[in-house]
Amino acid sequence: MFMTLLTYGLLIVALWTLLKCLNRKYFILSLVKRVQTQDGSPLDSKVFVIPGKTRFGSNFDLLKMTPSMVFQFVRDAHKQAKGRNYLWYFLFAPLYNVVRAEEADEILQSTKLLTKNIVYDLLKPFMGEGLLISTDRKWHSRRKMLTPAFHFNVLQMFLDIFKEECHKLLNILHQNVGDELELNHVIPQFTLNNVCETALGVKLDDMEEGNRYRNAIHALEDVMIERVCNPLLYYKPYFYLYGSYRKHIENLKIAHDFSSRIIEQKRQQSKQKRTGSIDGIDEFGRKSRYAMLDTLLEAENEGLIDHQGICDEVNTFMFEGYDTTATCLIFTLLMLALHEDVQQRCFEEVQPLSDKDNEELSVFDFNGLVYLECVIKESLRLFPSVPFVGRFCTEECVVNGLILPKNSQICLHIYDIMRDPVHFPNPSQFQPERFLPENSVNRHPFAFIPFSAGQRNCIGQKFAILEMKVLLVAILQNFQLLPVTRLEDIIFEYGIVLRSQKNIAIKLKRRQQS
Numbered sequence: 189m190f191m192t193l194l195t196y197g198l199l200i201v202a203l204w205t206l207l208k209c210l211n212r213k214y215f216i217l218s219l220v221k222r223v224q225t226q227d228g229s230p231l232d233s234k235v236f237v238i239p240g241k242t243r244f245g246s247n248f249d250l251l252k253m254t255p256s257m258v259f260q261f262v263r264d265a266h267k268q269a270k271g272r273n274y275l276w277y278f279l280f281a282p283l284y285n286v287v288r289a290e291e292a293d294e295i296l297q298s299t300k301l302l303t304k305n306i307v308y309d310l311l312k313p314f315m316g317e318g319l320l321i322s323t324d325r326k327w328h329s330r331r332k333m334l335t336p337a338f339h340f341n342v343l344q345m346f347l348d349i350f351k352e353e354c355h356k357l358l359n360i361l362h363q364n365v366g367d368e369l370e371l372n373h374v375i376p377q378f379t380l381n382n383v384c385e386t387a388l389g390v391k392l393d394d395m396e397e398g399n400r401y402r403n404a405i406h407a408l409e410d411v412m413i414e415r416v417c418n419p420l421l422y423y424k425p426y427f428y429l430y431g432s433y434r435k436h437i438e439n440l441k442i443a444h445d446f447s448s449r450i451i452e453q454k455r456q457q458s459k460q461k462r463t464g465s466i467d468g469i470d471e472f473g474r475k476s477r478y479a480m481l482d483t484l485l486e487a488e489n490e491g492l493i494d495h496q497g498i499c500d501e502v503n504t505f506m507f508e509g510y511d512t513t514a515t516c517l518i519f520t521l522l523m524l525a526l527h528e529d530v531q532q533r534c535f536e537e538v539q540p541l542s543d544k545d546n547e548e549l550s551v552f553d554f555n556g557l558v559y560l561e562c563v564i565k566e567s568l569r570l571f572p573s574v575p576f577v578g579r580f581c582t583e584e585c586v587v588n589g590l591i592l593p594k595n596s597q598i599c600l601h602i603y604d605i606m607r608d609p610v611h612f613p614n615p616s617q618f619q620p621e622r623f624l625p626e627n628s629v630n631r632h633p634f635a636f637i638p639f640s641a642g643q644r645n646c647i648g649q650k651f652a653i654l655e656m657k658v659l660l661v662a663i664l665q666n667f668q669l670l671p672v673t674r675l676e677d678i679i680f681e682y683g684i685v686l687r688s689q690k691n692i693a694i695k696l697k698r699r700q701q702s
């Protein structure tokens with residue numbers, strides 16, 4: 189009897205010791221290897237570990253959260269870590285959260301950390317292997333193929349389209365003078381029209397169709413956040429049985445049908461061009477423009493991309509090209525309405541452009557608007573359209589003095605990085621002057637990264653800045669912006685882009701023509 193008890197006792201002690209040893213290297217209940225430091229110093233000296241709410245790490249901390257709760261959850265984590273980078277442990281993977289420019293630098297410049305993280309897998313049904321998500325050779329060849337489509341000379345051609353769309357939007361705005369204007373009702377239509385006509389070369393005349401597409405994107409975002417909050421919903425069978433699978437499929441079809449129609453329309457146009465019209469002139473006698481989609485269709489003829497590849501790129505560019513820019517424009521207009529002095533300074537800067545004929549205005553004129561660009565940058569700093577980006581360790585990697593095991597996830601919180609008081613004193617104050625050249629000289633190069641940085645930076649950043657400037661100039665020349673929505677009333681939400689729960693509104697007052 190004594191021997192049996194002793195044997196059991198020894199077995200329990202041995203098991204306990206084994207588990208303790210294992211626990212040092214593995215987070216057993218999260219089924220994951222722990223992050224360690226390269227120099228053997230305590231982990232806490234390099235990164236703050238946020239204890240999960242359950243013994244399973246942070247796996248169930250987000251359960252049943254809404255998009256606004258997820259936004260708050262991430263802000264609370266930042267507060268809890270007191271501005272340091274922090275770690276979460278999820279099922280099968282640690283998640284390294286970076287909130288400082290100093291550490292973002294090494295990650296964004298790494299040639300080994302180019303693969304996107306698990307969150308992007310949830311976008312795959314929508315964007316497939318498009319430029320945003322793809323990796324390795326596919327990404328490399330597509331990036332090379334598409335970069336010329338955003339060359340300076342091409343932007344100069346796009347300028348006419350931006351001006352045309354601007355003119356259409358101004359007509360709508362003139363009808364809304366004096367009323368509360370919900371920016372979310374008018375701005376996304378403008379940016380969607382622009383991306384369809386510039387990048388894809390197809391005019392979007394049917395407003396209803398555009399609205400349906402945008403609603404579908406929002407619905408897809410809701411489903412994505414639902415899946416982010418419950419690790420089990422990453423698994424397809426569980427998602428199929430217990431998630432909003434039907435909603436996902438229905439909206440995916442709307443989004444894909446929309447882009448397929450655009451591709452079909454473009455194919456027809458290309459065929460007509462080949463068979464009949466004089467080179468470079470369309471059927472209405474207008475000079476036809478070269479769009480990104482032309483590049484893709486030509487590459488298809490050369491066997492460099494297939495139909496699915498074209499669909500993936502079109503879905504990627506349509507989404508990336510319209511929602512990000514719309515979000516930034518909405519917040520910039522809001523900030524102008526809320527800061528009369530800033531608005532006045534912008535007005536004074538853009539006023540001389542009124543002396544020129546609209547058609548004469550060139551990319552150089554818009555590039556010369558230094559203060560307006562500071563305003564756009566400061567709005568992007570406070571309200572980045574893309575609040576975070578992710579990376580994935582395909583193998584064990586050493587970064588920032590940490591050994592991240594294979595399959596680790598990395599999240600770079602652009603939102604927090606750009607509110608770091610070390611680089612931006614009084615970070616929550618709206619101060620466009622921060623971005624004047626003389627005030628930016630010694631700033632850390634990764635402190636302001638709304639378009640990300642390194643090899644996987646935004647291919648459309650110059651396009652976006654130009655498009656936004658064209659609209660802002662036209663609005664400032666015609667109207668005075670008055671505030672309606674107050675900053676303190678905004679409830680932020682995480683989606684694929686940063687969103688406000690309720691539409692953002694301003695009022696317009698017609699400016700006296702001098």
Ligand code: HEM
Nearest residue numbers: 319320508509512513516573574577639640646647648652
């Ligand atoms: C204010 C406007 C915009 C912002 C803030 C923005 C931001 C970003 C960011 C942060 C990324 C990196 C994403 C990541 O690593 O996950 C990105 C990538 C990308 N953006 Fe933008 N973007 C904007 C406008 C545009 C426009 C207008 C287009 C196209 C017309 C565009 C096309 C893309 C594409 C294709 C990628 C993927 C690039 C790659 O991985 O090679 N973006 N953008």
